[in-house]
Amino acid sequence: MTRSALIRRKAPKTGAAPFATLHLAPDSLGFALDCAAFAVGAVRAGMALPAALARVQASAPAAALARGAIQDIAYRALRRLGTADWLIAQLIRKAPPAHVRDVLACALALLADDAQTAAYTPFTVVDQAVNAIGARRECAFAKGLVNAVLRTFVREREAWLDKSQADPVAAWNYPVWWIDAVRRAWPDAWQRVLAAGNEPGPLTLRVNARRTRVADYLQLLDTNGIAATAIGSHAVRLAAPLPVDRLPGFAHGVVSVQDAGAQMAAEWLGVRDGMRVLDACAAPGGKTGHVLELADVALVALESDAARATRIEENLSRLGLKATVTVGDAGEPSAWYDGQPFDRILADVPCSASGIVRRHPDVRWLRRATDIAALAAEQRRILDALWPLLAPGGELLYVTCSIFPEEGEEQARWFERAHEDAVRLDAPAQLLPTVAGAAAACSAPLSTGTHTARPERSGADLDHDGFFYARFQKR
Structure with missing residues (x-):
């Protein structure tokens, strides 16, 4: 489950269509800023970023022409939202309207x-932000304000960023x-963990063991x-991200996109x-495909969401592999289980997704502290x-895909106590x-606890x- 139970709140109402009064060239930065601002506003209202961008x-239709720029700006904004909101509060006496704030x-x-x-x-950012605000009748009054705020920040950038360090958010x-x-969880590594979550994740591929070897695929990439x-x-990290349609063999299932940690x-x-x-909880099917590639x-x-279950089938089709895709609740087997025991169960359960925030920066702003206990209870039910x-x-x-002990080591110890036949x-x-x-320069371990990663899977x-x-075995 790549984005485990990220947010299951009702989608917010975000008002009229974003482009009702917009008159900007779709290939301009101003257009992309305006669109990204609507996505950021939707996240503030409780919508996950992929849904907001969609x-x-x-x-x-014009938004399709700027899709890459809109997405890039929205992701950057959510990685810097704490800093940006602090700056807005310091540089503007009265809170501006929501869309002006988000631009x-x-x-x-x-x-x-x-x-x-x-x-x-x-210069380009300031100029295009002012254009974006001016293109909207309801926001045009704030052109001067936006121009002044951004120019002040550019002129005094280092001083403002230094001041922002006094505020933890x-x-x-x-x-x-x-x-x-x-x-609390990682007193010796907390700064590294938070910093890592603010870095964009690399494009990591999983090489299909049925089709080729890592060494051979690296040679193909080099060619x-x-x-x-x-x-x-089976993992290959690209030096720079690329669209999947430029990856040799992707369309034919030679490789898939999957984080190195998830491949374990x-x-x-x-x-x-x-x-x-x-x-269990199989969508979108990355781990499903990997299992089938290995044996x-x-x-x-199994997937509880019918729409997400179709993604499993699509991914398996690209790989040329087959599985029995079933829609059902992992916590209610009576509705789907046929009575035949399993030799292996992969329980990639719903969680806070706190371990994948570098790829999903909206998670940190969508989650609430109270969510963790509720998710832990759901994990135990499953x-x-x-x-x-x-x-x-x-x-x-x-x-x-969590870094919180309540969803990790504490759950493992609970399971051992709750099930006497579990080893x-x-x-x-x-x-x-x-x-x-970065890992080599940090004394904090890559893995923690008494059960550690294989030597060949650790390192800087x-x-x-x-x-x-x-991992548990039934006696």
Whole structure:
């Protein structure tokens, strides 16, 4: 489950179509800023960013021409939202209207980037932000304000960024409760964990073991002028992101996009030919496909959301693989279970998604502190329901893309106490998010607890999101 139970709140009402009064060239930065601001506003109202971006794209055909720029700005803005909101509060006496605020937040996020990572020149950002505000009749009165605020920041950029470090939300770009939770959980690594979540994730590929080897695919990439590095048994990290349609063999299932940490699931599940396997909470099917690439098994891919279940089938079709895709609640087997025990169960359960915030920066602003206890209860409900489905001697792999102990080690210890016939086996335990080149300079471990990652899967070059793994065998 790549984006585990991110937010299941009702989609917010965001008013009229974003482009009702907009008169900007769709290939201009002003157009992209305006669209990204609507997406950021929708996230503030409780909508997940992918859904917000999809709504913006659906509002006008012209948005398709600026899709990449809109997405990039929205992601940058959400990674810098704490800083941007702090700056707006400091530089403006009276809070501006919501859309003006969100255009400012997007522009300030771009201006806060240093010269090496900046996507646009400061002059261009200021000019186009003013154009975006001026193009809207209801916001045009704020053109002078936007111009003054952004020019002031550009002129005094270093001083304002230095001042922002005194405010934890502005300095780290997470809610206070999140910062406190990470600091409590990882007192020796909390700064690295938060910093890693603010870095864009790399494009990591999983090489299909049925089709080729990592070494051969690296050679193919090199032939096509694409720089990449092997970082695991089946994982390849590209030096720079590329559209998937430019990846050799992608359309034919030679490779898939999957984080290096997520690829450990199929590897630790230990499947062998002839086994019966359940992938619970399986959408969008990345781990399902990997399991089937490693062995000839009878696999049931379970997903509670019918729409998301179709994505499993689409992914398997591209890979040329087959599974029994079933729509059902993992916590209610009576509605879908046929009575035949499984040799392996992959329980990639709904979680806070706190380990994948570098790829989904909206998570930090959507989650609430109270969500963690509710998710932990849901995880226990699912585990209790799945355990009886496992054959004696079989193994269950518990997975979350979380960095919070309440969804990781605490759950593993609870499970051991709750099920006397469960024997905990070796597994990676808590994998904290790492950024290539940063791990070697940090004394904090890549994994924690008594169950550690295999030596060949650790090190400074293993760039991965945050995950927790625990493996149990039934006596």
